[in-house]
Amino acid sequence: MRKKLYFVIPDLLTVSLILFLLPGCLKDHITRNYVMSRPVYALKTTVLSGINGSRDQPIVAAGKIYVKDQYIFLNDIDKGIHVYDNSDPSHPVQTAFLNIPGNEDIAVKGNMLYADMYGDLLAIDISDLHHAVFRNILHRAFPARAYLNGNITILNDNLVDSTMVITGWINKDTTVSSQDPQDPYPYYYGGGYLLAPTYYSNAAVSSSSNGATGVAGSMAKMVLVNDYMYAITESHSLGVIGIKDAAAAPTMSAPISVGFDLQTIYPFQGYLFLGSQIGMYIYDLSNPAAPVKAGTFMHGRACDPVISDGNYAYITLHSGTSCGGANNELDIVPVKDLQQTTVPTTYGMTGPHGLCKDGNLLFVCDDGLKVYDAANAPTLKLLTTITVKGSYDVMAGNHNLMVVTDQGLYQYRYDDNNQFDQLSFLAVKK
């Protein structure tokens, strides 16, 4: 045995030496297959003259929801607005579709519908829903609708070409040699073309609407309060847009610097509650033309829609993906006395999104739709969980409940005993 080892070991060492050198000849190969998107442009004037689309237009990607009178205005992300006559919630009927590329937010006052078209704010006369008429435009109201490569290119930027607007995308599968994407730097698509950003939408009932305006949600980025529209024009600023004269073009004063990573606005009883990725800001609307900061609640990094009933602010924190952070929770923050230090009551959640409140009922989009008794807030009692997949948007009032999910729009009827019956379902086209 020893003799055999004596002869074998040098051979093994030689082989080992060779083997240690060999790895230098071996290369790993990483390939990346991705979708490269190139925008399709159209003249803005052409798009605005073709606002009225087909009332048979199916829902492709359900976004934010807005309700006024008997109508539901449902955003189809970056495509336009579906208008449904909801006189009978069991059978909502689509009466119109407004072609608005880049649209994500909706607000209605009287017969004037305000909608974003990428960076512009449109004023559209909907006196006749079947023949909506574009009336006015506020250019570059939302300059933050920039794309991934950091360059505001053709989209509403005078530096390039403000006469064009992106109406669609041409997608092409592309395979390239790559490296480990361990560092998740924003991906650069060659040529400066990028996918249009699309957003979660979460909505809840706004209690501050008057008869002339409709109802928006907790995740809206633009809201109407009397003669003004308040909008998150870019991630750190609040814009104040005058809309007193519906016949005139909206006008915007210099934006107010608020805080970092603003996301949502919720108006309530003379205040604005602004949700951001690092906290909630409260602004006093005593002078509606010049909102003033009245309070702040900071939290860990997360996406946070916020609503309020005047006594408490209800904030859902959603982490992961673009939101960062690790918190998934519902925070209930007393806001009655804004001068006092606020200590929240926290409830753990799975991945909450939109929320709304109807009387003592609190609705939270989280792993379905959770319904709480908030009569003794901040103490909550879970009453039931409605099973829906991909819920991110909820609106409730007058015993009617609307839940927007990635599958479509559900409507329920609920009674004083908190029994929920599904009335209708508008499905997203697969």
Next chain:
Amino acid sequence: MFNKSLLAALIGCLWLLPGQAQGPWKFRSVEYGGILTGEKGTFGQLQSINGMYKGSWFLGVGAGLDYYRFRSVPLFFSVNKDLMPHKNGLFLSLDGGVNYPWYKRHYSQLQFAPVSIFHPGVYWSASLGYKLKMSPHGKELLLSAGYSFKKLKEDYKYYYPPCVQGGCPVTTPPDHYDYDNQRVAMKAGISF
């Protein structure tokens, strides 16, 4: 994901074996520890292969832990051929199967974390080894070295800052990555 050519070769070996081997089939277990060296660096591996041998042939199924680049668990068929039966000497080994991921990316709370899902890929290796009998009862020390390949696939969904509000683009399709990893594998093991 399982290499059809490899499967055909394995079936061919199984068909040829009865004509080559003498005596009954007997159980054998081989436990390996070793290293994998490639462009990414040097990482460890563990393997356990259990099967039957007859004469100079061994057929077995194996499972392992492979720490190269992304930790994974290869499950494979193994075919060994003793080039010098009944005494110390060389052997050839050929493994082939599926490589299952056992890895999850981690990001700091401040990052806009993408969503990453790994999928299995093919695994195969070919090596030349030397066996030393350690006891009259069949226990052997095995040393081998050769080429090893494993593949993994990943769906990687980016989310792009800055985000104006309410979460960022969520309808962008994920990127797909294929990782082809080529290594030199050196192992030491015991069979019994």
